[in-house]
Amino acid sequence: xxxxxxxxxxxxxxxxxxxxxxxxxxxxxxxxxxxxxxxxxxxxxxxxxxxxxxxxxxxxxxxxxxxxxxxxxxxxxxxxxxxxxxxxxxxxxxxxxxxxxxxxxxxxxxxxxxxxxxxxxxx
Numbered sequence: 001x002x003x004x005x006x007x008x009x010x011x012x013x014x015x016x017x018x019x020x021x022x023x024x025x026x027x028x029x030x031x032x033x034x035x036x037x038x039x040x041x042x043x044x045x046x047x048x049x050x051x052x053x054x055x056x057x058x059x060x061x062x063x064x065x066x067x068x069x070x071x072x073x074x075x076x077x078x079x080x081x082x083x084x085x086x087x088x089x090x091x092x093x094x095x096x097x098x099x100x101x102x103x104x105x106x107x108x109x110x111x112x113x114x115x116x117x118x119x120x121x122x123x
Contacts, residue, residue, distance in 0.1 A: 002026045002098050002112040009094060009117030012086055016121070020081040022096030022114055030054075030074040033104050036081045038092035038119075045095070050104040051079065059104045064090075086121045094119050 008020040022034070035050040049070045050059045058070055069082040079096060094117050097110035 002029075002032065004096050004098060004112055004114035006094065006096050006114045006117040009119045011120045011122060014087060014121055014123050016086050017082070017084045018086065018119060020083065020094055020096075020117060020119070022079045022081075024077045024079075024098060026077065026098075029077040032098040032100060033102055034070075034072060034079040035097045035099070035104070035107075035110060036070065036079075037095045037097060038090075039095070039116075040089075040092040043092075047107040048094070049081065050107070052104050053102060057104055083119070086119075088121045088123045090119060091121050092119060093117065 003025040004022055006022045012018055030053055033052055036048040037045050038048050039045040048061055051070045051072055055072045067085045072079040096114045098112040099110040101109050
């Protein structure tokens with residue numbers, strides 16, 4: 001069982017930045033691919049970005065490519081999401097997730113989920 005805890009959400013103005021963190025409670029963190037998802041009010045949860053277990057591969061959705069950066073620190077059991085040039089349409093609850101399948105282009109096969117952190121971008 002892997003527990004994931006997100007942090008770093010908040011309120012920011014358009015064009016601002018936030019850095020989300022997701023801490024995992026597992027000794028085998030470096031065997032999991034990690035992803036970030038988001039869910040806006042009234043919408044389905046959508047894939048944002050994923051990173052391979054080593055950090056060497058990443059896969060971004062078109063909506064955040066060039067603005068968001070995912071990274072991980074396996075020594076700290078933590079994955080990060082640096083979000084720059086934020087837009088009101090980025091407003092959502094952001095979730096991190098972990099999976100055993102190393103194929104990061106498969107978006108919806110995650111085994112473990114965090115509780116989410118709210119990101120609100122004001123216009």
